[in-house]
Amino acid sequence: MRRKSFEGVPCGIARALDVVGDAWTLLIVREAMFGTRTFDGFRKTLAIPRNTLTARLRDLVDRGILRVRVDADDRRRRIYELDRAGRELWVVLLALQQWGNRWMFGETGPPSYMADRETRRSVAPLVPRDRSGAKLRLQDVTMIPGPAATPELKARFRRLAARGT
């Protein structure tokens, strides 16, 4: 059962969640990032039900996150690889992992983390910055209408600005 689609909602967050908001989807992308490339590979490492995996892989290919090709060595087998939009999702996964590792594991510490391949030191916490490189905190930031903002959305942002939040 799929939840409501946010396809018509004018918000980059909602639209991103429409594509990758399903937990299995992001875990498949995580696996693809670290080298899993076949149906059986995903099925074993994720312990994901067959029909769920079939549906999610099809979806990810349709949306340009993964691309698929036939294995040259075994023509019955398909190879799944991250396409460009999929590769760029690694920043989303990093943000999720840093948050999960910080808040979900208490004193035992995290089971795994992303690290520099050469130095083996963990990736530094992601820091939002303005265009001149200065750090931004949540309270420094507001939401602004973009080129595709609907009149309704613009009105909402005006109300937001008026109450100063």
Added chain:
Amino acid sequence: MRRKSFEGVPCGIARALDVVGDAWTLLIVREAMFGTRTFDGFRKTLAIPRNTLTARLRDLVDRGILRVRVDADDRRRRIYELDRAGRELWVVLLALQQWGNRWMFGETGPPSYMADRETRRSVAPLVPRDRSGAKLRLQDVTMIPGPAATPELKARFRRLAARGT
């Protein structure tokens, strides 16, 4: 209907998705970030079904993302505010928004974006960096077992390292 829980899975990404992998959940956090504080406020801006909203708010309070108090001016009303773990989710939302804005809207451009409140310029794209501040690309990064890695997970990382991905 809730999907399978990843509570036992030793992965910060999976555990984060367990808490915030539901699309409504992250949209409620987005609203809270930009000033919505009441049940009716969330219901109107998100057009979310009442019972879904009730369940998600309870869940977010249970998990320490939101905290709730009684409105001093109207004691029948509850005020929901982001707790510390909830505030830190803004980096996850920013990563999602930047990805969604980049890949989901084509030539029309995004409907909204996060920006510096004072300069009105958009937040710079998040850049993963190592501990000395150098930029990291996906290919520079690997997954490393943490203090709470299970033997099974350690074996998987050894296999990953062996094939050089």
